Amino acid sequence: MTGKGDEQANLVRSYALSTLSVAVILIAWEGAARAKLVPDLFLPSVSAVLIALRDEIADGTLPIDLGVSLYRAFAGLLLAGVVGVAVGIAMARSALTRWFLDPLIGVAFPAPKIAFLPIFILWFGIDHMSKILLVAFSSVFPIVIATYSAAISVNRLLIWSSLSLGSSRPMIMWKVILPACYPRIVAAFRVAVPVALITAFTAEMVAGGGGMGATLMYAQRFFESPTVFAYIVTMLVVGLVFDKAMLVIRDRFPSWREFN
Amino acid sequence: MISKISVRGVSKSYNSNAGEVLALQGTDLEIRQGEFVSLVGPSGCGKSTLLYIVGGFLAANGVVQIDGKTIIGPGVDRGIVFQEYALFPWLTVRRNILYGPRVRNLPPQQCDEVADRLIDVIGLRNFEHRYPRELSGGMKQRVAIARMLAGDPAILLLDEPFGALDALTREAMQDELLRIWLEMRKTVLMVTHDVNEAVYLSNRICVMSARPGRIVKEFTVNLDRTRTREAIVLSDEYNRVRNQVWLSVRQQASTVAAAG
C-alpha cells in the first residue's frame, strides 16, 4: 500500500506524464496530417490550424465573433443571476412562492432548453435578444435551486441574533442571508457559465445571426477544416479560461464559516 | 513450540508533509496459540499500525510470521474487526456475514448453516435481512464480529472494536467476546485505549511507548474469567493489575507531554 509521501512523489511524475501524453497526441496529429494518412479535410495539420487561427485573429473575424458570443452568454448569465437569486430567496421566504414554482421548476429542469430555441426565435428574431434570453432560460435553474437551498439552510440563530441586535429586515437580507448563500451561488455559477457558453454557441450554430457558432457552421459547410478546428480550439480555451477564473473567484472571496 | 504470531524487529515509517515519520521502531512480539493479547498505549503510539501489519494490510520492515511462515498480505487465517464496523452497506446483515464463505465458494448449504448459527449467536435473527444503515452501533459491531467469525479464522484481530459504543453496550459486547473466546479458544490480538477493558478480557497486556512505538512492558493477567463481571471487576487481583497497567500507560503518555 502506498503512503501519502509516495503519492506526492507520484504527483510530479503525474504532471510529467500528463504533459507527455498531450505532447504525444499533438505530435501524432501533426505527423498523421503531414504524412497525409488522413485527408486534409478530416484532419488538417496543427500548423494549418494555427495559421487559420492567426489569420482570423488578424483580420478581426475571430475577435468580433468571440465578442458577440461572449456578450450574449454573459448578458444572459447576468439576467439569470439576478432573476435566479431573487427567485431563490423568494422561494425560501414565502411558502406560497415555493408552492407555486416548485412543480414548474420540476418540469422545466430536466427539459432540454435548446428545444425552446425556435420559440425564442419566433418571438425575438435571430439576433441577440433570442439568444440572450435562451441563455438566461438555460442557466437560471441551477442558480435558483442553489440559492433556495442555501437560503433555507441559513442558520436560524444567525438571523435571530441579528434581529435582536436591532437589524432591519433588508439589512438581514444583505448582511446575513446573502453572504451565507454566497458559496453555493458561486458553485452554481461554476456550473452555469459553461451552460451559458454552450447555449450561446449552439443557438448560433443552429440559427445563425453572427457569433462563433454561426461562423463555425459556415466554415463546416464550405469544408474549411482549419477554420473549424481553429474555432473549436478557441472555444475550448475560452471554456478553460472562464473555469479557471471561476476557481480564482471562489478562492479569492472565501465564505464566512457557518456559525455553529 | 512455534508461536502462533511472531513479530520480530518490525518498524514502519510514513512519508508525510513533514518528512519521514517513524511510527513503529524495532518492535518484537510473540503470541502463542489461544492467547488473548491486548495492545495498550498513548494515542498515536502505533498500536493500530502494528495490528494492521500483523493483518498484512500494511507493509513494514522486519519479520512477521504466522505459524512460522512469513506473511505476504492479508489472509483468511486472520480475521479483523475495525472500530468503524466496516460493514458493506449494500449488503444485508445475512449477506455481510456470508461474504467470507461465499468468496471462498463454500457450498450453499454450508453457508446457510454458518450464517444461521452466527445470526442466532449474536441474536439478530429478526434483523438478518436489514441493511446496516438500519442498525444501531452495537448491532453493527455484532454483525462485524459475526462476519469475522464466519470465515473461521485462527486469529482474531480487533482494532478498538468497542470504542464507538456507549458504556452499557460496550460491557455487553465485552462479555459476549469473552464468551466466544472462552468457547473457541482462538488467538486474539486486540488494540484498545481502555485499560479496564484490556485487563478484563486479556491474559496478556503489552504496553507500548509513545511514538515511535515499541513494546516497553508486559503484564500477565491471571483471572478466573468464568466468574460474573461483578466478581471479576471487584476482585483484588483485577484492581491490582489494572492499577499497574494504568500507571504504566500514563507514564508513557507523559513522555509525550514532556516531549511535546
Place this chain on the structure above:
Amino acid sequence: MTRSITDAAIRLSPIAIVLGIWQLTASLHWVDTAFLPAPAAVGRALGQLLSGNEIRDNLLVTLFRALAGLALATVSGVWFGIGMARSWVFNAIVSPLVGATYSLPKTAIVPLLILWFGIGSTMGIIAVYLTCLLPIIVQTYHGVRATPAVLVWSAQSMGAEERKILWQILLPHALPDIFTGLRVALGFSFVVAISAEMIASTKGIGRLIFMYGESGSYDFMFAAVASVVIAAFFADRALLALSTRSLRWHESHAGANPGVAA
C-alpha cells in the same frame, strides 16, 4: 390513498393555474395567437401529431440517439473512471483529455463530427457519447477513490482477490456517485441529441420542431416542444426511480431508522 392524490393535486395545481392563465390570455387576445398559440390549440395539435406518426417516429429517433450514446458512455465511462482511480499512471495519461472535454462546449464538436461522419444517427450518437462520458468518469472516479480502506481490507481478510474487490467492493461503493453522474448525463444526452439534430439532420424531434417553425405551423411547433419536455421529464423520473430502488441500502435513503438499542 385519497390523501396522496389530493397531495399530488395540490402540488401540481400551479401547472394547471399557469395553463389556465395562458389559455385566458389567448382567448382574450391579449397576445397575438400567432406568437403564442392557446394551450387548447397546442393540445389539439399534439393530439393530431400523436395520432399520426410524426412525433412517434421522430421522438423515437431522438431517444434512440440519446440513450444509445448514454449507454455507451456509461459502460466506457465507468471503465475509465475505475482505471483512473486505481492507477496513477493511467490517470496521468488520460486526465488531460478528460479535462479538455470538460471545458469544451460539447456541441462545438458537432461540425467536426459532421465533417467526419456526415449527418445522421452515427454523428448524433457519437456527440452524445463524448458529452456524457465526462460526468460518468468524474463520478465513478470519485466514488471509487473514496472507498474506505477498511472495507477493502475487510474483504481481503476474508479471501477476496483483486477482481472480486473491484466488482464487489469498489463498484457498489461508487454506485451512488455513478447514479448522480447518470442523472446529469441523461440531461446532457437529450440536449446534445436535439442540438445535433437542429444543427444538421433530416430526422429527429429537433428537426421536426424547426421544420414546423420554418413552415409557420406554430401550433405544431409548440406541440412538438411540449412532447420533448414531457419525454425528458419522464425519462428523468424513470432514472430516479431506478436509482432509488438500486440504492435502497444507502444512508441518504428516506426511512432510515436504527433498530432497537443493542
